[in-house]
Amino acid sequence: MSYKVGIFMQFxxxxxxxxxxxxxxxxxxxxxxxxxxxxxxxxxxxFVGLANYAATFADxxxxxxxxxxxxxxxxxxxxxNIVAFLLAYMVxxxxxxxxxxxxxxxxxxxxxxxxxxxxxxxVFNRAFVAIGNSLNIEAMKNSPLSTTGGAxxxxxxxxxxxYAGYMMxxxxxxxxxxxxxxxxxxxxxxxxxxxxxxxxxxxxxxxxFVTCLFLTITRCFMVYDVNLSLTGGEPYNxxxxxxxxxxNQAFTYKNYGTxxxxxxxxxxxxAVIGMWQVRVGRKGEVAA
Amino acid sequence: xMDSEKARxxxxxxxxxxxxxxxxxxxxxxxxxxxxxxxVFKTKADITSNPLALVGKHGFTLKNFPKAIDKMxxxxxxxxxxxxxxxxxxxxxxxxxxxxxxxxxxxEWKASKLLFTAMIASMVVPFQVxxxxxxxxxxxxxxxxxxxxxxxxxxxxxxxxxxxFIFSGAIRSNIPLELEEAADIDGCSKWQTFWRIVFPLLxxxxxxxxxxxxxxxxxxxxxxxxxxxxxxxxxxPIAMQSFYGTYTTDIGLVLAALLLAMxxxxxxxxxxxxxxxxxxxxxxxxx
Numbered sequence: 001m002s003y004k005v006g007i008f009m010q011f012x013x014x015x016x017x018x019x020x021x022x023x024x025x026x027x028x029x030x031x032x033x034x035x036x037x038x039x040x041x042x043x044x045x046x047f048v049g050l051a052n053y054a055a056t057f058a059d060x061x062x063x064x065x066x067x068x069x070x071x072x073x074x075x076x077x078x079x080x081n082i083v084a085f086l087l088a089y090m091v092x093x094x095x096x097x098x099x100x101x102x103x104x105x106x107x108x109x110x111x112x113x114x115x116x117x118x119x120x121x122x123v124f125n126r127a128f129v130a131i132g133n134s135l136n137i138e139a140m141k142n143s144p145l146s147t148t149g150g151a152x153x154x155x156x157x158x159x160x161x162x163y164a165g166y167m168m169x170x171x172x173x174x175x176x177x178x179x180x181x182x183x184x185x186x187x188x189x190x191x192x193x194x195x196x197x198x199x200x201x202x203x204x205x206x207x208x209f210v211t212c213l214f215l216t217i218t219r220c221f222m223v224y225d226v227n228l229s230l231t232g233g234e235p236y237n238x239x240x241x242x243x244x245x246x247x248n249q250a251f252t253y254k255n256y257g258t259x260x261x262x263x264x265x266x267x268x269x270x271a272v273i274g275m276w277q278v279r280v281g282r283k284g285e286v287a288a
Numbered sequence: 289x290m291d292s293e294k295a296r297x298x299x300x301x302x303x304x305x306x307x308x309x310x311x312x313x314x315x316x317x318x319x320x321x322x323x324x325x326x327x328v329f330k331t332k333a334d335i336t337s338n339p340l341a342l343v344g345k346h347g348f349t350l351k352n353f354p355k356a357i358d359k360m361x362x363x364x365x366x367x368x369x370x371x372x373x374x375x376x377x378x379x380x381x382x383x384x385x386x387x388x389x390x391x392x393x394x395x396e397w398k399a400s401k402l403l404f405t406a407m408i409a410s411m412v413v414p415f416q417v418x419x420x421x422x423x424x425x426x427x428x429x430x431x432x433x434x435x436x437x438x439x440x441x442x443x444x445x446x447x448x449x450x451x452x453f454i455f456s457g458a459i460r461s462n463i464p465l466e467l468e469e470a471a472d473i474d475g476c477s478k479w480q481t482f483w484r485i486v487f488p489l490l491x492x493x494x495x496x497x498x499x500x501x502x503x504x505x506x507x508x509x510x511x512x513x514x515x516x517x518x519x520x521x522x523x524x525p526i527a528m529q530s531f532y533g534t535y536t537t538d539i540g541l542v543l544a545a546l547l548l549a550m551x552x553x554x555x556x557x558x559x560x561x562x563x564x565x566x567x568x569x570x571x572x573x574x575x
Binding site: 001004007008010011012014015016018019022023024026027029030033038087090093094096097101102103104105106107108109110111112113114115117119120122123126129130132134143146161164165166169170172173211215218222224225228229243244247250251256259260263264266267270271274 | 303306308309310313314317318319320321323324325327335336338339340376383384386387389390391394397399400403406407410412413414415417419420421423424425441442444445446448449452459478479482504505506508509510513519524525527528529532539542543546550553554557561564565571572573
């Protein structure tokens, strides 16, 4: 027994300690916080029962931000995956310099959300407007970030730009994992190249689709960095996504208990959608 | 003969079209970077009057850089980022490999089962759920925010699960048990077996973990911004956020700061391209 404990502690002791202190304790402590009305400063954390959950359900701004996050995630996820898949298709077709293109499309992913957001802010505020003025296009003479619909459009566009290259790499791995003899066999059976892709290769890549969708859904739902630097929630708080609302609720308005309750609700919504997607996706998986 | 000739020509044409499409898309993809690069060498007046011009009326200037380096405290900031990222990544690799070894090779132990299951389950929990209690515990109760070691400790705690999961898969499928048994017979302790036999064999997985964690930690904003409140501890993303708030109107300065923030990782990518791409794919597919 003591031998077991000794070995376990020697190898996993420090890791377990870090993990428990940083993940497990805060998780349960966070659950406890949702039943208190802590303001972030006072020593006491008065117990308030379910008041924070009641406040969460009554917080219209929270539900509006959730609705906005759904809208944003829906379009971002679909567009990211379409663009990523098409890119992957093109850079695996055997054209010259495909490794160069793969690396090039991946570049946006190397840079953090804060920096990316500011770079795009410059592009939308200055370059976009300059193009509009020089071509005399009325709709492009003002920065898209200054209108409600425009800010959302910008967020989605940047998400596509940021994640398409990363997801492309996963689709590329999917394309390469499918045995090319299957394509040849399909062609012998009379398929055209496009038909072979559509009816043989794509069904074999189901795992790649499930992985990419899961990654994009969870990332889009929890986005914060780009939201903060690109729009900052402006104009008129019309582009505050759910994660930013939670942050503001806790750290700006000092409602830690309600903020934590809202964070939990957001997490549950995101987890349910993510899991549902994986289950549906796996159902029809083709065994290789 | 004619047919294959025709097919080949059709293929060449489709390839040319595809390359053209790819080039156009790539230009669109790097368009924001191009905008930063052409404007960073202009004066503020030239950027405002025509951000699309390659060279401004007042000519080429390097003035934005020394000012940005000075105002952003660039060298200290990049030093902070490098310090936190390097130490965290090294410790994550060492600790998670050790932990993965024991939970994989002694998976029948109760403690192993419990820890591994908890780690896997915790991978779905997003940071937003933990940030408020973290601030409450480490800031309110313990009062140890504003230390780089606190940030490192938290980075490790958050990154362990994923790393243990990937290492565990690698140990299970790539390290032959016979090798360890042989070392055992030769009189190696478990500790020696791990460091002399297992760990060196995990090299490809170590590279994967280093790449995905180093990139994630280098770019992380939310956690460092909650932990590090003092200016002299700022990492690049926090410094950028605060810099932008102060110098919004001085756009040349902002662009210089943005370019400086992007350069280190872009340069690294040029040299380690293949490894980074392979590492990211391996991490995503296994995770």
